[in-house]
Amino acid sequence: MQQIAIPPEDEISKTLQIIENKEHDPNHLVKLLQEIQSELGYVPENAQRLIARKMNTPMSQIYGILSFYNFFRLFPPGRHRVTVCLGTACYVKGSRNILKEITSRYELEAGQTTSDRRFSLDIVRCVGCCAIGPVMTVDDKVYGRMKPEKVKTVLREHR
Template sequence: MQQTTQQATISPEDETLKAVEIIENQEHDAKNLVKILQEIQKELGYVPENAQRLVAEKTRVPVSKIYGILSFYNFFRLYPPGRHRINICLGTACYVKGSKNILNKIEDAYNILPGQTTKDRKFSLDTVRCLGCCALAPVMAVDGNVYARNNPTKVLEILKKFT
């Protein structure tokens, strides 16, 4: 099941310092790129732009290529994690029961797209292909807790309870 994301919010300056520390402890080799980026994400919860630039400098790999790697692997995050992580299931069972409408409702209500975090860092939104409980479709998980048989109105009511 999903992990709770409770990364403390740190300033961009501290993020940069952390990223420098991580990069300095790694081999500055282009072959090591994914590992360096994973280490940064492990520490910060995502890979900020300033860290991408630092990695580019140290490994002598263009920022555009680093961005390409981050976009290619869906486990990388380009936005800071929210205090609560929403996962909307878009697997077949959930999809035919309206999970796309649920997703659209959340996108509109919180002004975010999958892979993003609300400005106040309250929620991160992601989609998944199956949460393994298709009989409960359409399913949403928040911080790893599953909410069953949803509709757009019900999910907004559920999300209002989170602080």
């Protein structure tokens, strides 16, 4: 999946469009943030500030929501979405070591994007391929029976 970067001014105008159509009710913040992420690929800080102002809500409350739910992204998505499954079946087969290899090799944590915007990394909890765990995915492709030493080869396929 190839992601296209959205200029910051477009992020603002898209955020405004989404906010304009909503009730200014803090109880709907999660849904609103989800809509923004679905439109922009993440929830930029500019959007957070706009929401805080328009909905008369403290930034700390917005940040609290964004950090509580691990599906929210605070960074722009990379060209390729990498996930590591930490569901039980994969975890017991060593998926933590796959995650550790990616985080140390590419210097990124789950929820982040590499500085060259090549990869975003997320943790998932079962992709339905438990029999071939530990599993990682890149975009829509599933890589089973992963080992830390195979990570470099897999990621090299995705420029």
